[in-house]
Amino acid sequence: MQPEIFALDAMYIVGTEIRTQNRLEAKRSTARIPAHWDRFYDQHVVRRIPNRTGEDIYGIYTHYVNGDKGEYSHIIGVEVAGLLNIPEGMVGLMIPEGEYMVFTAQGDIPKAVGEVWDEIQEYFEDNPAYQRAYTFDFEIYDPDDPDTVNVYIAIR
Numbered sequence: 001m002q003p004e005i006f007a008l009d010a011m012y013i014v015g016t017e018i019r020t021q022n023r024l025e026a027k028r029s030t031a032r033i034p035a036h037w038d039r040f041y042d043q044h045v046v047r048r049i050p051n052r053t054g055e056d057i058y059g060i061y062t063h064y065v066n067g068d069k070g071e072y073s074h075i076i077g078v079e080v081a082g083l084l085n086i087p088e089g090m091v092g093l094m095i096p097e098g099e100y101m102v103f104t105a106q107g108d109i110p111k112a113v114g115e116v117w118d119e120i121q122e123y124f125e126d127n128p129a130y131q132r133a134y135t136f137d138f139e140i141y142d143p144d145d146p147d148t149v150n151v152y153i154a155i156r
Contacts, residue, residue, distance in 0.1 A: 003101045015077015017091045040076045051081040059139040095136045100152040
């Protein structure tokens with residue numbers, strides 16, 4: 001797998017947030033992210049977010065403590081025109097412009113997404129010329145292509 005590098009413009013996201021860490025996500029009994037996705041869809045969160053600019057759903061990883069070894073925030077949301085009207089119980093954030101390495105998961109989602117994250121970790125271990133920034137990493141779920149997820153990893 002050879003990922004591509006893209007320079008992206010800044011974007012605004014509104015959604016719901018949880019805190020977790022990889023050691024919790026490694027076990028089904030302690031994983032928090034699957035329940036976060038379930039709540040997001042079960043509570044029809046997208047319908048409550050004003051000023052949406054598209055239909056894509058973002059799974060964002062940010063506010064890292066100690067890279068991938070500590071806690072981080074997982075935010076599920078959508079791109080919006082601005083952060084002036086954030087519904088109660090949600091968060092808003094700006095993902096700054098920057099360079100991102102893009103990996104693609106295809107097939108049985110979410111299994112393929114978990115597999116691509118394993119590939120991402122291996123890629124950065126095997127390619128020290130590229131370093132993760134641990135600022136904003138995100139998955140983009142396109143409702144028109146439910147079998148493909150692009151994963152954007154911020155690089156330095």
